[in-house]
Amino acid sequence: MSKTNNQAAIVGIGQTEFSKDSGRSEQQLAAEAVIAACKDAGINPSEIDGCITYTIDNSDEVDLLRSVGCKELNYTVRLPQGGAANAATLYHAKNAVESGVCDVVVIWRAMNERSQYRFGQPTVSISPDANGSTFIEWCFPFGAQTPASWEALSCGQYLSKYGVTSEDLGNIAVLMRKHAATNPNAWFYKQPITLEEHQNSRWIVKPWLRLLDCCQESDGGVAIIVARMDKAKDLKQTPARLLAAQYSFLFNHEIISDFYEGDLTGLPFSERVTEKLIEDAGIAPKDTDVAMIYDNFTPQVLRQLEGFGYCGPGEAKDYIADGNMELDGKTPLSPNGGLIGEGYIHGMNNITEAVRQIRGTAANQVENVETAFVASGVAGAILGK
């Protein structure tokens, strides 16, 4: 692994509080998070020359930059595919700064997805254009109208094939809530759950998803600053170098309504991302010290653990149950409590946790962290000291 001056690194992170009612606009949350990330890095916001977010975010580039006062943008990207794009932002930020197109890139996400609208409920204001995904047009007339219902249809074959039970899924929720319980920034701070509580939680979508299998609907903003190591050396924080970041999207696949291609019991795009990460970073996701895996719903964690090579097909439920992903296990999973326990800022809060783990400043700090893996299905990144 080369430690060149040209390598990209995350040099600043910022966030607002994670709540259910922020009491201010999404645009303000975005601006607050960006300013917090700049302060963390020791960068003047006027230096930002690139900005990246992803779809399903109402906050706007022009308004954001008008608030934070940057002078000139050379690069703006709004990636497709919603939350699945969160790790892909690092891929684009890395390319933007390493190519010299930008010097300081900000990645941001800000949503009032609980107080302003309900992210988990049916989208009744239907756009006639489903934006390259079939979940509205080909699912809505049949009553599959929420992320939870699409997830249930897409993971059902995997869960049936490998005999995954609701208790197996509950183990993941219990683990996430255990980690959140000792993270003061988590919405579910000091609120661990038992497997019995998971089993008694109400059904959201039968036969797979109970309330406690679902991530939260959260209000909040997160921002991340990426720059090259030549600049990072002079900034305030220990940089979290981007050893590798990759993205793969395959023919006829989709994000959450991914029903139409190939064997539904695996995630071929995650396997492809893993191959490319190993080629770039010389290290496999499973050999990093912390795993930040997108936990919008508990079954998604299982399929990603297999897709990203932590264990073999069908083994993920036992891999979790055997304690491999506890804070003192082989590879701790989302020590912040993840999207289920800390908050659902569309995965961005899992990236900031990976950075804290690299810096050694996390609430639930894992010992001797040298590398961390961040994943969101179609994308992944390996961070290192």
Next chain:
Amino acid sequence: MRPDPILKIDTAFFWEACERGEFVAQKCGACDILWHPPRPMCPKCHSTEKEVQQLSGLGTVVSWCVAVRPQAFGFDESPIAALIELDEGLRFVSNIEGVAEDDMQPGIRVQVAFADTSGGKKVPVFKPVSE
């Protein structure tokens, strides 16, 4: 009742076929491959000459779900939504009627029927294959 289908330029042919009681998929007019969901161009030969093929209407349940909370929008009661592998090898999301929720499982053989929407349209739903 249930919500109306959403018609787009590239997909209206499917819903219009439902009005005639036909369950169809799109096929390339040049190289004959069949696909779903619909698209404006053949991904193999890039022809935009598309044909419409009637399907057998037979398939097998892959996975299923029922929205409990919130209930499905536009329905009196949440239906059983299912992913169905059609005999032609395409997959399609629809509803299963005539099977109790407790009896649902992967592998059930189903055949197409048509259900009315609140706006007087028709959409394909599936029922167990009658022996």
